[in-house]
Amino acid sequence: MTLRVGIDVGGTKALGVAIDDAGVVVAEDRRATPRGDESLDALLDTLVELARSLGVDGSLGIGVPGLVTRDGVLRAAPNLDGVADLEVGRLLGERLGHAVSVDNDATCATVAEWQLGA
Known part of the structure; x- marks a missing residue:
């Protein structure tokens, strides 16, 4: 069985x-x-710890609040202090050893509802 992991990043x-x-x-x-x-590294460390605690071995998707590029770069995040042009996808991918998909959290929620229902 392959586990798919999704993480929703919020302000708290x-x-x-x-x-x-x-x-x-x-x-x-x-x-x-x-x-x-706390540094942006602390945010990335927290996301890595969370992904590993859930046993990610398949796909990993991250929903973040704010403006996200197609390349997984978080341009701005109103709920996250000091975040600007953070390459979430690339940096997490390097730390975890596989690809990470990143998108706006509201977009992720919409796709999940469409795919899996309420």
Whole structure:
């Protein structure tokens, strides 16, 4: 069984779920989103820890608040302090050893509803 992991990054928490091939949630975890003086590396570290805790071995999708390019670059995020032009997809991919898809969190939620329902 291959697990697909999705993480929703918010201003106060990052929530992740792992689903199996049938779309059933098999694991869930959350972490506080680093704030204030904490570095962008702390945000990336938190996302890596969360993905690993969920046992990512298949696809990984990250939904982030703000403007995201097609290349997975977070241009601006109103809820995340100091984030500008953060290459979320590339940086997480390097740390985890496989591709990471990144998009706006509202877009991710819409696609999930379309694919899996409420």
